[in-house]
Amino acid sequence: MRLGVSVPNFGPGTDPDLLCRWAQVAEGLGFDVLMVSDHVVLTPEVAGRYPPPFFEPFTTLAWLAARTSRIRLGTSVLIVPYRHPLLVARMAANLQQLSGGRLVLGVGAGWARQEFDALGVPFERRGRVTDEHLRAMRAAWEDDDDNYRGGCAIPFWVGGGSGAAPRGAAGPGVASAALHAVLAARTAAAAGGDGGRGRMPAARAEAADPAARHRHAGRGAGPARRRGHDRAGRRRPRRTTRARRADGDPRPLPPRPARDAAARARLADAGRGGRAPCLGGVIRGLILLRPPVGLCRKELWVGRLRRTG
Structure with missing residues (x-):
């Protein structure tokens, strides 16, 4: 090399x-x-x-x-x-x-x-x-x-x-042969109507690159499929939680981690005058979580300054 x-x-x-x-x-x-x-x-x-x-x-x-x-x-x-x-x-x-x-x-x-x-x-x-x-x-x-x-x-x-x-x-x-393979792939992708972005269906990719057959061997019959793509090689749109709710998807929504509830409890305790949590916990709570009802960031930090002053 x-x-x-x-x-x-x-x-x-x-x-x-x-x-x-x-x-x-x-x-x-x-x-x-x-x-x-x-x-x-x-x-x-x-x-x-x-x-x-x-x-x-x-x-x-x-x-x-x-x-x-x-x-x-x-x-x-x-x-x-x-x-x-x-x-x-x-x-x-x-x-x-x-x-x-x-x-x-x-x-x-x-x-x-x-x-x-x-x-x-x-x-x-x-x-x-x-x-x-x-x-x-x-x-x-x-x-x-x-x-x-x-x-x-x-x-x-x-x-x-x-x-x-x-x-x-x-x-x-x-x-090199790799360069010609890339050029052939782009030409095939443009002919396939993807706007010339270089993407192409898996069947065409496998035909342009013989090594793809070995990489995808044992994954079932038919052309190789990429994650997030359908059988025709088109990218599937992502479905967010809001879209699932709007569509009435019967599948249960992912549960919130237990640490969210614990962090909310520490924030509420700090706002009511209890023992102040560590600085790292407060920062994580302010960045990652929404404060509970009736508690705002200003009240939280004023309460901390009074107790530490």
Whole structure:
């Protein structure tokens, strides 16, 4: 197993010295990969998650490559549609050579619509544009041009949670089978009419994930059912106590715990001038319980102050 760490190349207080210390600490602790984030235009939508200043990823990684020796360097998600593919291919190939073959290129399609609009990139076509750019980058690296030498050895990591994530354009073996299973599940869920929230009936989940058959083995015939869902995979609405009373549900209501009655008795005793309970009991009673009839919090605390004064 290899572990990586995401170094924040953004936010108040971020400067070259801090980035250098982050990288050296991560390398000293034995992490295998150091990754940074990517955004080009800090629109209000982006700045809410990634506050300025924001250091450009390729420049930052090139600077960190000179201050580290072992740890691999990469982008958590490089938003591919934001840049020309030949520019990315050349910068990545040069960084791969300057870092001694330590670059890992994590790629994604992006999510910030305002940033796409500011760059003049069609947001609705970001998935197709990402696939086209990745193919162009592969073609440039496979050419004999010295400007792109070394790019073929750069590993691709496909990331991101949007529905427009790259689907195989980065080359064979890049996106894992789990990623394709998730994408297939989301597609099936959207086709099933759940609004694209990623939920789907258990039968479809079992078909998309063969391991589900083993997880649900021995639970009876038919497709697997999730708790709180019906046989069709729809979430059952919760029925509160008030709804049960309104519907005339014959089932008995759950009894109140015995400690409620004891706490009410202690509160009533304190309000009538008896022995004051401990502070913890009073606080629990005030927070969790309603005071008995004829007793208010003001009278309770006035009585306590008189006895303790």
